[in-house]
Amino acid sequence: MSKCLVCKKTSEIEKLGSKDCKNIKCKCCGTLYISNSLFERLNVNGKKHPKLSAILREASENGDKQELQIYNYMDLDKKGDSYKINERFNKFLKMLSNKTSKLGQKIKIDLNNDWPLAFCDDNEEFKELLIELKKQELINYSGEDQFGRFVPDTPYLGFRMAENPAGRREPGKK
Numbered sequence: 001m002s003k004c005l006v007c008k009k010t011s012e013i014e015k016l017g018s019k020d021c022k023n024i025k026c027k028c029c030g031t032l033y034i035s036n037s038l039f040e041r042l043n044v045n046g047k048k049h050p051k052l053s054a055i056l057r058e059a060s061e062n063g064d065k066q067e068l069q070i071y072n073y074m075d076l077d078k079k080g081d082s083y084k085i086n087e088r089f090n091k092f093l094k095m096l097s098n099k100t101s102k103l104g105q106k107i108k109i110d111l112n113n114d115w116p117l118a119f120c121d122d123n124e125e126f127k128e129l130l131i132e133l134k135k136q137e138l139i140n141y142s143g144e145d146q147f148g149r150f151v152p153d154t155p156y157l158g159f160r161m162a163e164n165p166a167g168r169r170e171p172g173k174k
């Protein structure tokens with residue numbers, strides 16, 4: 001076990017004999033390749049790159065492993081930083097819907113490792129985002145489990161019209 005060079009958390013790093021890169025498996029950043037030259041340049045004790053973690057995790061969730069190189073990692077970091085809050089909400093909701101097949105299905109969210117899914121900087125910001133999405137009635141969660149993790153379920157999942165349409169009056173009508 002070693003440290004992921006992007007989020008600095010414990011991860012698995014595997015040398016790939018034939019290629020000029022390493023394979024990183026990280027709970028935060030997903031699975032990615034990193035070139036040996038970049039691997040040597042990034043400092044294990046250096047700065048974290050949360051937006052880069054988000055870009056890498058998104059690619060990994062889509063089954064599309066990124067290959068980090070000296071020439072692309074700064075650009076990817078900037079790209080991750082360019083999303084506005086509503087775009088981040090949408091990305092997170094889309095990811096939830098990819099993980100569920102029906103409305104109301106429960107899924108586990110790991111506060112300590114899943115914050116990159118919403119392009120957050122850390123688990124504290126991620127909590128704020130979950131609270132906001134619950135306020136907007138886009139997700140629901142039943143609180144924290146014995147590991148202190150949120151256990152959201154997703155009854156509406158971005159489909160606001162699922163919200164009791166039969167019982168709703170048209171605006172202005174009695």
Ligand SMILES: [Zn+2]
Nearest residue numbers: 004007026029
């Ligand atoms: Zn990582």
